[in-house]
Amino acid sequence: MAESGHGKVVKLPDRDPKPAFSKEDLVFASEEKKRIAGFVEEYEKPDGAIMKALWLAQEKFGFLHPDVIQLVADEVGIPYAQAYGVATFYTQYYKNKTGKYVLDVCTCFSCQVCGGYDILHYLEEKLEIHKGETTDDGLFTIQEVECLGACGSAPMLQVTNGPYVHHLTREKVDALVDALQNGQMPSFTSITLPQDEDEMGGNRRTDVDKTEAYRTPPVAETVE
Amino acid sequence: MPKVRIDNETYEFEGRPKLLQFCLDIGVELPHFCYHPSMSVPANCRQCLVRVGTPARDRGTGEMQVDEAGNPVIQYFPKLQTSCSLEITDGMVVETHRSSEEVAGAQKDNLEFLLINHPLDCPICDQAGHCPLQIQAYKYGPEGSRFEFDKVHKPKHIRLGPRVVLDGERCINCTRCTRYTSEVSGSHQLTIIERGVRNYPMTPPGTEFDEPYSMNVIDICPVGALTSADFRFKARIWEMSKTPSITVANAKGSNCYYWVKDNLVMKVTPRQNMDVNEYWLADEDRLDYERFNKDRPAGPMINGSAAGWDAAYGEAARLLSSVDPSEVLFIGSPFATVEDNYLLTKLADSLGSPAPQYIRHVEIGKGDDWLITDEKAPNHQGCERLGMSEIDAEIAAARIQTGEIKLVYVLEEDPVVAGVLSASDMDAVKVILHPYNVTNETLHGANVVLPAATIVETVGTFVNIDGHAQRVRPAKAIRGVNRTLVMEMGESRADRHGTPFDRWHNETNLVDCQPGWVSLPEVAERLDIEMAYKGPRQVMEEVAGTVDAFQGATYEAMGLEGVRLMEIGAAV
Incomplete structure (x- = not known):
């Protein structure tokens, strides 16, 4: 958030971001897929599993690049837009690459x-x-x-x-x-x-x- | 029947209605932003707060407690309730801002909150004049604000998609648009991003808001956050007249309003009709208005040179009587009204010519199960119901080439594009044409050109793909005076309340054209054929009375929402 003389200015996110991971890297291992399927089963609707699945993805990839969010949404079975909304709501999900x-x-x-x-x-x-x-x-x-x-x-x-x-x-x-x-x-x-x-x-x-x-x-x- | 008391008036109710919807239905206005009858109820704008109580009951016996006077004791909810999400129960007592200062104060404070970061630049906002936030802030809001510090600024004029533009800082996060994409259109293309003062609707990165129904979010947006890329800043809402009619980009006949300024259609918005399109309109319907404004013919023509109406009618009649009636091919039109097609049928019948045929416009795979159909013409059902058959382009073209047909009479169609006529045939065959636009490819070889009024300039009836007969009304004026058109014309606020000097009705952009129900009887008259109608209303009365497939489709019955006709098989 940039501070300026005219109050706070909320920036537009990069709407066409460069990929950060190669296609080969941007996959879940079968073990991870199984864990996400487990999350989905815990809830009445797949929506409920999105937070845990995003957390899992953040641990794996380090941060939640839009491509990663798309991957998680597909794996959980909810719309990409909804997963993106959840990911941006919580500051604990890192949307940009961070230090260790x-x-x-x-x-x-x-x-x-x-x-x-x-x-x-x-x-x-x-x-x-x-x-x-x-x-x-x-x-x-x-x-x-x-x-x-x-x-x-x-x-x-x-x-x-x-x-x-x-x-x-x-x-x-x-x-x-x-x-x-x-x-x-x-x-x-x-x-x-x-x-x-x-x-x-x-x-x-x-x-x-x-x-x-x-x-x-x-x-x-x-x-x- | 269970009863509810609202502002000391008692109403009966049925079923389990929600309080806000019930109030709106009985005409008790309650301010609200996020609630929309076709979507889920998030109760997040907090504007529809009311004070609510229910009759107290004895815990042990469950009996209603009464006070000394015998009236039920009312226990009020400790906090104000959102009426949109509250179900009415028997004996409920409701106080709105009309009878409770607490409620009026809460609504006022809520508006103060909603306006903390909302830019107060209504004079340059496209929504001004029909903005629920503006209207309700004036009506229920505070005079000023106690939040006297810099506002949070969010991204402006962002193209969410090809047709929708976002102004982030005007958004009050009612989530109508995101709920629309997830619950109504099902495209799931929008979401609210970020949190707190930083949130606004957005597409996730790498995607666009490009669904074929995207522009509906513009209408349901209660502020100026979502505007039309096509229309924004073209006209103010109070400069335009608004005419209830239907759209013609497909055969659904979605109900709409045509907004007109200086005799040009500026935009098309949906009109509620629960039998046809509910609250919605497809983008193709909204963007299908340039053809009413652009490339319109300058007036009647004979053999390529301008002529007067009288001369053109006379020439058409002369051509018709110069050939054998069996050598005339009448082509009706699924773009024209039932009335015009009926008069054409009558003209052909009176002459002794074969019945008119019509050209069908189908684009397989274009349609969906909602408001877009494969049919790309609005009235093929009307043609079918009049007993007109679909033309076989190959057979017709062959008959023209062999000289079997010497005259083609075309009502509001383009047979060259349809493959019925080719440009080379046009030397051998005479053509009388009622075109909408000069882009009509048949125009160049036509012997007589009688420009036709489009759907926004005429009075008439269309039958949609489901057999729903609906009226159209003139939204813009044509050159020349026609009493029927003037009587049916839509009005703007300036028309109703302004002086004669600021009427929207002016002389600019008038097209010299005539509705079919004017030009066809004129031609008939010159052939000594009896076709005297007082206007389209009388034509339709005759159609409804004599053609079984149109039973009951009078102007009175159709009104603003149309009538569902019997299926063709059932009626005949």
Whole structure:
């Protein structure tokens, strides 16, 4: 979305895109076809299976080029236009080629107050790209996203539609980038609520080793 | 019978109607955008909100609770309801914006929301004047807006397909167009892309919105987002007169309006007729109007030079009486009205000539099961029902070449293109022709040319492929005065409400032509044949009374929606 003096301008998508995959590559293996057929069976109408099938395709092809969306629509058995509408509705479906790791930095209200923009700008400077861009080595893409529903552990980011990284600080961002450069995805962590710790007699969750204790989020530098 | 109370008026209802449709049917207007009677109900525009309550019932016994005065206790829904999706139940109480300030306020606020990012440039918008959003914003909307910040801009003048142009930022995302392609036409070519303030209808990449019924989305679009590539910015809606008639690009006889400005047909839009085309029109019907405007003849001609009507009628009569009646080939026309074909039949009969035949126009494989037919002429059923037979081009051509036929009388047809006549035959045989256009290839060798009024300039009857007899009305004027045509003529707003100085009816682009029911009796008169009718109405009365296949097809009975005639076999 380009910002200009006249408000936001929504761009027209490329209506005649160049193919990104060869014809030989643009197929599902029989195993994948079987999985998609399984999705279709789960629902009353094939429409229901489109989201799972698109997800499968995104994992296989990396991003949803219109040709890929067409392929998925044909496989699921729904119109191409409908599949395209679904794919463009959700930001988690990547319509353009991305880096290996997509860093979705939350700058929605809570994170913003707690330093979301500080983290976003630090990340942009560190990787020398702007949001929406991909590093030259093809490793990282930075996206600014709206609320990911983890306000309690703000500021936070999500890695490639996968694990959340909470309680972000500059040091933590450095460590994350280093780890990702070495191919190590952060592990899943969840944040325990204060009442788990204090009022109910310690952390009673069954997955204690994957939890991190709640702590009061910081205040953004700009706010201070 | 179950009852519903709307704005303190009680109405009875049958079945399980939806509230909005019921209100529209009984004439209680409710503003709405996304609802269309032929499609599913998404309730996404939120404009048709009403306050609704139902009689309270005792939970235990299921009996209706009554207050001290004996009236049923009404429990109102906690929130306003979308009337389009709400089914009426017995005893329901409805408050519209007429009786509830809450509803009026909700409708006002909703319009304020719809207009947040809608450009307020109605003066340059093609939809202005017949735009539901404009009309309802004036009627129910706020005077200003509290959203005083820059609007989101979306792509403009995008060619969705060869015939439809999109202006993304005018769209209010009612999804009528996408539902039309998925539920009515079945082409599935449109979808809403993106989300939030960024969404608008689009074709997916690499495809075009090119289905043969694509232009219907232009009519159902409640804003100026979808416009016709062919018509946009050609005329304002209030500058045109609108005449109910039928289309003639195929034999379906889809009901339409012809929009006319300065005696030129500017566009064709569908007219609802649930027996024929419902709400829709094929693109070929909409784009089939240039022939009413272009290449029209300048006036009657005798042997290639201009002549007066009187002289031309006289010459036609002279030619007809100069040959033996058995040597005359009368060619009727599936493009002409039943009335004109009937008069031609009568003329041939009175002379003692063989009955007229007609040329059939079929393009196999062009038709579908909907509004496009293989038949490319509008009235072959009418010709059949008059007892006319299809001409065999080879036999007719042979008879002309051997000199068996010395005169060909052609009503609103082109026998050269059909292969009945060849240009070389035209020296040996005399031709009297009633053409629509100068592109008619028979015109060059014709001895007498009597230009004919097209469907938009005449009064008459057409019978569609299913045997539905329908009237056509004059949408534009011809040169010369004809009382019948003037009486039947469509009016524009300026005609009804304007001063004599801004009437649309003017002297530009008038074509010097005559309807068959004028020119044929003129020729007959000069042959001393009795053919005195007061007009096409009387002709059709006679046809309906004397020809079994047209039983009941009087002008009164046909009205605006036509009558279904009995099948040919059943009637005869």
